[in-house]
Amino acid sequence: xxxxxxxCKQEYPELPDEYQGMTLECSVCKQQFVCENLQAAQxxxxxxxxxxxxxxxxxxxxxxxxxxxxxxxxxxxxxxxIIVGSVLALxxxxxxxxxxxxxxxxxxxxxxxCISNMKQIGSxxxxxxxxxxEKFPADLHALKKNEYxxxxxVYACPSSKKKxxxxxxxxxxGAAGGETPILIEYSDYHDKYVNILYADGSVRGHNLxxxxxxxxxxxxxxxxxxxxxxxxxxxxxxxxx
Numbered sequence: 015x016x017x018x019x020x021x022c023k024q025e026y027p028e029l030p031d032e033y034q035g036m037t038l039e040c041s042v043c044k045q046q047f048v049c050e051n052l053q054a055a056q057x058x059x060x061x062x063x064x065x066x067x068x069x070x071x072x073x074x075x076x077x078x079x080x081x082x083x084x085x086x087x088x089x090x091x092x093x094x095x096i097i098v099g100s101v102l103a104l105x106x107x108x109x110x111x112x113x114x115x116x117x118x119x120x121x122x123x124x125x126x127x128c129i130s131n132m133k134q135i136g137s138x139x140x141x142x143x144x145x146x147x148e149k150f151p152a153d154l155h156a157l158k159k160n161e162y163x164x165x166x167x168v169y170a171c172p173s174s175k176k177k178x179x180x181x182x183x184x185x186x187x188g189a190a191g192g193e194t195p196i197l198i199e200y201s202d203y204h205d206k207y208v209n210i211l212y213a214d215g216s217v218r219g220h221n222l223x224x225x226x227x228x229x230x231x232x233x234x235x236x237x238x239x240x241x242x243x244x245x246x247x248x249x250x251x252x253x254x255x
Contacts, residue, residue, distance in 0.1 A: 021045040124172040131168045132211040138163035143187040150182035171199050181252045190245045229253040
């Protein structure tokens, strides 16, 4: 009879029939295998139909799938989508930082412009006082009416477009100390930041820990001794108007 080693496929064409069912050792791979009659097994095995020739492309008989069917999904599109998504996410993060930096730069520029506006108003107030026996004007409209400062845009904050709050009504130039505020803006004009024009003509910026609902509270916190002087009480009274 004929048998074959299932491990190394070594054929043994001439083996005694009594070896069938016995465990033998292959002379080639030295592995043990059960001896079976290969010729009898081939006779009992049904005749296999020759498979249809495989082609990569072309027509196939009904029911015979082409080679590579179903098609394998390509990983190229997935990789491309991952790369594109990563690049877009990176650009998004960069744009957020850029826009944030630009916003901060614009706000700093507006603060500087706000300081410039207040200094121009302060110069106009001093000129008015020199021409009116050192008295500060009753309101900012007097500066425009008497043509000390006619530019409308100077009287408003560049950030909020709201008018400044005049505090110098009833004050005398020289009597009001350098720490007496005469022009201020609301704390919400800038984000927790406020510019104040003082009687000596200086403009100082102050960082705030919070936004205030009234100028009186803001001035009381920034200048604790303001209510202790006559000029300071006048300023606080003007802030309440």
